Amino acid sequence: MKPNNDPFEVGGKTLSSRLFIGTGKYSSDRMIPEVCKSTGSNVITVALRRVDFNAITDNVMQHIPSHMQLMPNTSGARDAHEAVRIARLARATGCGNWIKIEVITDNKYLLPDGYQTAKATEILTNDGFAVFPYINPDLYVARDLVNAGAVAIMPLGAPIGTNRGLRTEEMIHILIEDIDLPIIVDAGLGKPSHACQAMEAGADACLVNTAIATSENPVLMGKAFADAIQAGRNSFLAGKAPTSQWAAASSPLTGFLREGSS
Amino acid sequence: MSFFSVYEQYCHVNVEQIIDGFNQQSVARCLDKSRLSIDDFSALISPSAVNFLEQMAQKAFDIKRRYFGNTIQLFTPMYLSNYCNNRCLYCGFNHDNIIERNQMSLDEVENESKAISSSGLKHILILTGDAPDKASIPYLKSCCDILKKYFRSISIEIFALDTKGYAELIHSGVDGLTLYQETYNKSLYQKLHPTGPKKNFLFRLAAPQCGAEAGMRNVTIGPLLGLDSWRKDIFFTALHAKWLESHYPETDICIALPRMRPYNGSFQPEHTVTDRDMVQMITAIRIFLPRCGITISTRESESFRNNIMTLGVTKMSAGSKTSVGGHTRIDIQNNQFEISDTRSVEQMVHYLEKMQIQPVFKDWEPF
Numbered sequence: 001m002k003p004n005n006d007p008f009e010v011g012g013k014t015l016s017s018r019l020f021i022g023t024g025k026y027s028s029d030r031m032i033p034e035v036c037k038s039t040g041s042n043v044i045t046v047a048l049r050r051v052d053f054n055a056i057t058d059n060v061m062q063h064i065p066s067h068m069q070l071m072p073n074t075s076g077a078r079d080a081h082e083a084v085r086i087a088r089l090a091r092a093t094g095c096g097n098w099i100k101i102e103v104i105t106d107n108k109y110l111l112p113d114g115y116q117t118a119k120a121t122e123i124l125t126n127d128g129f130a131v132f133p134y135i136n137p138d139l140y141v142a143r144d145l146v147n148a149g150a151v152a153i154m155p156l157g158a159p160i161g162t163n164r165g166l167r168t169e170e171m172i173h174i175l176i177e178d179i180d181l182p183i184i185v186d187a188g189l190g191k192p193s194h195a196c197q198a199m200e201a202g203a204d205a206c207l208v209n210t211a212i213a214t215s216e217n218p219v220l221m222g223k224a225f226a227d228a229i230q231a232g233r234n235s236f237l238a239g240k241a242p243t244s245q246w247a248a249a250s251s252p253l254t255g256f257l258r259e260g261s262s
Numbered sequence: 263m264s265f266f267s268v269y270e271q272y273c274h275v276n277v278e279q280i281i282d283g284f285n286q287q288s289v290a291r292c293l294d295k296s297r298l299s300i301d302d303f304s305a306l307i308s309p310s311a312v313n314f315l316e317q318m319a320q321k322a323f324d325i326k327r328r329y330f331g332n333t334i335q336l337f338t339p340m341y342l343s344n345y346c347n348n349r350c351l352y353c354g355f356n357h358d359n360i361i362e363r364n365q366m367s368l369d370e371v372e373n374e375s376k377a378i379s380s381s382g383l384k385h386i387l388i389l390t391g392d393a394p395d396k397a398s399i400p401y402l403k404s405c406c407d408i409l410k411k412y413f414r415s416i417s418i419e420i421f422a423l424d425t426k427g428y429a430e431l432i433h434s435g436v437d438g439l440t441l442y443q444e445t446y447n448k449s450l451y452q453k454l455h456p457t458g459p460k461k462n463f464l465f466r467l468a469a470p471q472c473g474a475e476a477g478m479r480n481v482t483i484g485p486l487l488g489l490d491s492w493r494k495d496i497f498f499t500a501l502h503a504k505w506l507e508s509h510y511p512e513t514d515i516c517i518a519l520p521r522m523r524p525y526n527g528s529f530q531p532e533h534t535v536t537d538r539d540m541v542q543m544i545t546a547i548r549i550f551l552p553r554c555g556i557t558i559s560t561r562e563s564e565s566f567r568n569n570i571m572t573l574g575v576t577k578m579s580a581g582s583k584t585s586v587g588g589h590t591r592i593d594i595q596n597n598q599f600e601i602s603d604t605r606s607v608e609q610m611v612h613y614l615e616k617m618q619i620q621p622v623f624k625d626w627e628p629f
Contacts (some may be wrong), residue, residue, distance in 0.1 A: 009299065024328070024331055025327075025331020025332065025333065026331065026619055027331075027332035027333075027618035027619055028618065028620055029620065049622060049624075049625060049626050050622070050625060051624075052384060052414070052623065052624040055382065055623065055624070076625075076626055076629075078512050082546065082629055085629040086629045089629055105511060105512045106511040106512070107507070107511055107512065107514050107515075107553055108508075108511055108553055109511065110508055110553070161328050161329045162328065181382065208443060210328060210331070213332075214327045214328060214330055214332065215330055254459075260580060
């Protein structure tokens with residue numbers, strides 16, 4: 001299959017890129033339009049806690065190109081109710097109905113709270129939101145989220161901001177195999193090869209922020225991630241050749257058995 | 263369970279001697295680890311670690327960038343009242359100091375809020391002396407009703423309270439608590455705080471926990487550097503922060519590192535804290551507690567603040583005034599202490615942007 005015939009449909013939209021990007025941690029928000037361009041990404045997440053719609057100073061929203069699909073997130077929420085309030089405020093301020101649910105009650109490891117996330121997801125889907133919950137890759141939580149009406153599942157590859165790569169690969173494989181929703185790997189992907197690895201494994205998309213925003217050249221790093229994600233996706237679609245523990249000799253020792261045997 | 267039980271295990275130990283005992287090999291081993299114990303932290307603040315300052319700075323820079331990005335959050339203090347019943351030997355608001363005492367009226371709080379918020383700042387830290395008979399909880403709640411119109415986040419640096427007291431202020435819109443232990447050396451503490459409510463060492467030691475228990479989103483602790491050996495006080499500060507972080511994972515724990523500055527009084531700190539010492543403690547804290555906020559105020563000079571912005575610091579005050587009504591009245595001379603970095607918010611933002619560091623004005627609001 002050619003990449004051009006491989007659109008990604010999620011949350012009622014058809015996307016041409018499988019790389020979702022973020023808005024946090026940049027040295028300046030003015031870099032955001034350039035990163036949007038170099039990545040070719042269609043989706044950008046923004047922490048509503050950081051947005052000041054009445055700002056007399058710079059406002060991150062001013063730097064997001066109008067063609068980008070906004071995915072506000074509930075960063076800072078410590079329970080389902082806070083997440084729901086943030087989501088509703090996001091929609092009321094014109095950010096649309098996509099919402100990434102982040103409920104984190106542990107500021108040391110920043111691991112998402114699956115129970116609170118599922119509660120918020122259920123409330124918000126009933127309220128007409130397209131909910132993208134950020135979770136630990138846990139099959140039971142993911143099933144709860146499917147039942148709650150999530151439009152995709154966003155498991156972490158490693159704790160957020162660590163850049164440690166696809167540490168949860170085995171668990172993500174299980175979600176890819178058993179959950180009938182798009183799997184978008186979020187958090188922990190520190191370099192393009194990590195994202196490529198996730199896509200080769202069959203993930204539908206990746207969200208990358210820290211590794212792009214804190215690199216020395218975010219515009220170039222953004223492009224590198226976009227290329228890696230496309231390479232991983234192509235590899236997945238092509239179907240990788242089988243691997244073996246043994247070498248396959250071009251002159252097999254048992255070749256004689258097939259020669260002229262009758 | 264309180265931090266006091268942990269404090270008790272260490273308060274009779276000669277912490278400084280243990281810290282001094284680490285050699286360079288110990289420091290090198292700690293720098294190779296991804297998760298550090300309090301013993302490892304002790305190695306990083308040891309005299310032997312001075313030879314590793316560049317490596318520590320590089321590591322701190324990397325951790326700060328990963329967890330907080332290229333950003334510095336800005337805030338400013340607003341002094342509501344300088345009445346004080348304490349006689350802290352090192353403080354300009356000491357009850358016995360003959361200075362002009364003021365407490366802002368609610369109209370003055372409104373004017374001060376307008377003046378500060380016109381700079382774009384959305385996070386405010388309100389301060390009082392220790393005189394609950396004057397700057398009472400009802401007064402503070404009335405102030406919060408005004409502040410909420412101008413700011414997205416309100417933190418307090420006031421007299422120590424119990425959980426119930428903090429919960430009352432949280433209900434009025436406060437979400438952050440800053441409370442300095444000043445020194446973790448109990449006997450020195452008693453000498454420095456001879457009378458007044460602050461004399462109660464244990465009540466103060468427990469207050470950050472009460473704040474977290476009550477539901478503060480941020481709790482900032484710290485010593486006043488210069489009162490005792492910085493290594494001892496930073497050891498206990500880190501131990502305290504680590505304990506709070508483990509017991510209140512939903513609370514952002516921060517450490518502020520104020521150094522003694524000239525003030526309206528005659529007390530001279532016995533311990534000198536050099537810029538090199540500051541760099542060592544900042545980078546060691548960043549490595550030991552990667553998610554912990556680190557605040558450096560305008561007590562520090564412009565050039566020093568410029569140089570440490572990337573070394574793990576996450577929050578800085580800007581455009582600070584340390585007198586009651588200082589943002590609207592230029593005739594006031596009742597500073598708690600002299601500030602050193604006198605840049606306006608605008609100048610600070612300009613510098614941060616020049617250094618490719620994003621100034622963060624808003625990081626939360628009550629949703």
